[in-house]
Amino acid sequence: MNTATVPGPSPDAAGDTGPGPDHVPVLVVGGSLSGLSAAVLLAHHGVGCLVVERRSGMGNHPRSRVLTARSGEVFRSLGLEPAIDTVSRRPSGWFQARTLADPVYTRLGPSGDPTRPISPAGSRLCDQNRLEPILLADARRRGARVLFGCELTSFDQDPHGVTARILDRSTGRSRTVRCAYLLAADGTHSPVREALGIELHGRRGEPRFLSTVFEADLDPVLHGRRPTAVVFPGREVLFARGTLREPLWEHGIPDSPFAAGASDGASDGASDDALGRFARDRLREVTGLPGLEPDVRSVLRWGASAVVAERFREGRVFLLGDAAHTMPVIGGLGGNTGIQDAHNLAWKLAAVLHGNAGEQLLDTYDVERSRVAAHTLWHVLATARELPEALHPETLQLGYLYPDPAGGPDAGPGEDPYRPTGRPGSRAPHLWLRHDHGRVSVLDLFGAGFTLLAGPLGQRWLPAGARAAAGPGLPLAAYRIGGPDSALRDPRGTFPTRYGIGPTGAVLVRPDGYVVRRWGTAPHTRTALEHAVRTALERPAALSPEPARSA
Template identity: 45%
Template sequence: MREQHATERHVPVLIVGGSLSGLSAALFLAVQGVECLLVEQRPSTSVHPRARLVTARSMELFRSAGIEEAVRKAGDPGPIGFVVADTLADEHYVPTGDHHDETLDISPTGMRLCDQQQLEPLVLGRARELGAQVSFGTRFEGLVQDPDGVTATLGTADGSASWTVRCDYLLAADGIRSPVREALGISRHGPGLLGRSVSAIFDADLEPVLRGRRAMAVIVRKAGAFLFARGNSEARMWQLGFPLHEGIDLSPEGLRERTQELVRVAADAPELEVTVHSAMAWESEALVADSFRSGRVFLVGDSAHAMPPTGGFGGNTGVQDGHNLAWKIAAVRAGTADEALLDTYDAERRPVADFTVQETLARIGQSSAQSRATVQLGYCYPSLLAGVRGKDGADEAAVEEGSVTENPHEPTGRPGTRAPHVALDHEGRRLSTLDLFGGGFVLLTGARGQAWRSAVDGAECEVEVRTVVGPGEHTAAQELVYTDVDGTFLSSYRIGPHGAVLVRPDGFIGWRTSQECSGAGERLGEAVRSLVGR
């Protein structure tokens, strides 16, 4: 008999779905000090590798949460490029393009290869360490919203019991099929289904045909398949991806035999011993939800945007969704921001999702180093610029209206863009400007920005002041002072020594002024109010 329980508890935030996007949202909420409960119907984190590329931006966010080094240690520093061959035994492999890490000079982290089944436990562990609660084997069954919150019905994975949880906000990170999104009736737009494929994990000794050669992936023409290395360079674990044609036996035994057959063709080794550990069929789609918010429910990750695996941007976009939303929920709960701030989640993240889906579709044919860097670090929030236009319009006239990206190698420092990485020194410790963000709002000033440093006393929420000076330059600032190691701070942020830049907790520029002006306190206060929805 099915057991039913009364409402057991209240949590500020309930997260439905415990894959990478949901776990990351829990982590970033915990970093912000927001209590949350994550429920996942599976018994554990992912056991299939799924995504592998951790983009530079995701690495920057994991750095801010304290797990960058753990991800590096668990991951693989190996090559990130694709090559093409008739078989793995070919004398020469043909590279598909230039696949160096184009973010190393504009990010303190760069990108990393780390299988999702290795990454998720790291995110989970840190989230729990910071106070997030995670319940596996728990499924979502339904929800009811009212003006004050959400009542969600949850149940055991086997359906033997159910109960309700009351929350202020619910984050739906429950995947492409998203029962939460379907319950809300949110439609999607885009090309839809692109194809069906099989992903299989197997063990085999391929070194005799590889002969020490390495690549992130090999497109094997004779097998009609993709071969991905898994784990570190010494591992024998591999992933094979191949299209799901009509007539293929989808039973576990059928997929196992088909995988073994294709691996032997790929290796040009008919007698090769191949042990298949898992094989799963999946669908590639390109769809974006028509809204990322419905009342007190927010779509995060694949529930908001489904995209093909080309480029590895799907999971990374989901990671960044949660980061964008976490500080906003924290600010509203703390009373330092109005509820209207939460509307900016849809306004900011949905255009990014639309752009990223289009970029992944374009990359099916080819891509450039510039386009890869732009997708990782160059996306913008035009709506943020629109919100501050007129409050400091002197240096915004040249901005392209509605632009969703900029070249991250040529940062503009304009509102709505990621605050550029600049190497800093503080009392002999080397760090990045990005290391200054993540708590509250941060006001960056030049050596002679005293008027702006004094103006923070009139701000309606806490604003931390950080002064950046050039090599050998002196300042009267009493706050924390950092040395601009390469002398690029002012040019990267496009301000003068009397100017200032206000950076949001998520590391995006909210406002800037290139010079000193009268009424600094009023100007800064107006900017802060705009950025918190007031």
């Protein structure tokens, strides 16, 4: 038995609130972005879960801002895209200026969203404090339990499960929860990770940045301009927050006298007179509005850590989100990487808990996600230092590669998503199709099980897919893309080329939208399909996790 005491308060003598432990398949520790994403995705796959969050409620600081195209695709698959659209805006571009009142801004990089041609979702600017309530409501609607003001104090794991002690911080009473698996989504300073003795590779950031979120009428100097962000001398940045209808702004200052040496944490802008005066003076300077009286909503002191955990799994405990990796804010990839951690892990836990896969499938989570985190962290740092090794931002969003499930040769960390290959281990490429009710993305065909996509002359794959789907433990949906009498029309006939197959070939895609296997032509047999699915469910990827490089 592996016993771990989580740093923090201990339950008092009141003891458990009930006669025996609560039982739940998965316990999620941490009710922020990664933890709530995990809850929604687990419930989507029919897995019951309990989320415990030590805070009494949700935070009011916007924190994460960019929702990448890949995260947008995840939430689109869950039916959350319309709700997210109401609290987000599309990116318009970064600019440089002396003050916001300058008559002309210098553009930095491309305008708009370059992922729109290669993703049905695209990128968004969505404040974390606006996204999390949507996830919370959806998790509860799907049957997940989420408890605020509750803290994990200790846990024991054995070959059959995990026993956790949960403290209700408002009453001082504790309860025991028995679960099959525990997911640690408890942040950068993860008590669960520390209790397990899992080391971090990289650099922890001391608080050196000051972030002020405020409301103000900036139209007198914007003159109708709607920048995503404006960079000023001294590396100060003004970010667009909120929505076009309810705009907020965030001002970031590096190396400020109030950020250096301070402890992490948010505070009300009006609670510290000196801090409030400093923040307001800087806002008047960078906006070019000397009489500005901003309504300061919150102030956050933070540090730019760059760390990856040495492993993402310890027995029946998994790390995800900031507990597994913490990244600088460049590109907004930290929170998005956590969302995709949850997307990768949820279907695998469901396959194991539903009896469709063996425990060894869960080994692929550490292999796949630690590899992505290490490469993402390296390239974020390389981008910050303008090193030539930096990958293109769209490659980090949509082109990263997992090891071939069948053990094929390593294709590297990523590929150009504008020139997708459809190779095993890659994200299945987006392609707009037509049907009787309008258009649909290929990605919209993927459900909670495996998906078989056959070429325009691959009609013989469909009965093979139906027979394979009828087998025990092999959930599978089959579609023919294009060709005579197909319900899914491919107007430009690009599906075979984009997926690297011939007209009679097919591609097998796993529940999180990654290619498992492809056949250029035949065999279109049930045996071949069943073998490919079993390979994806039972055989861990051959490549070992990679440590983060130091930049």
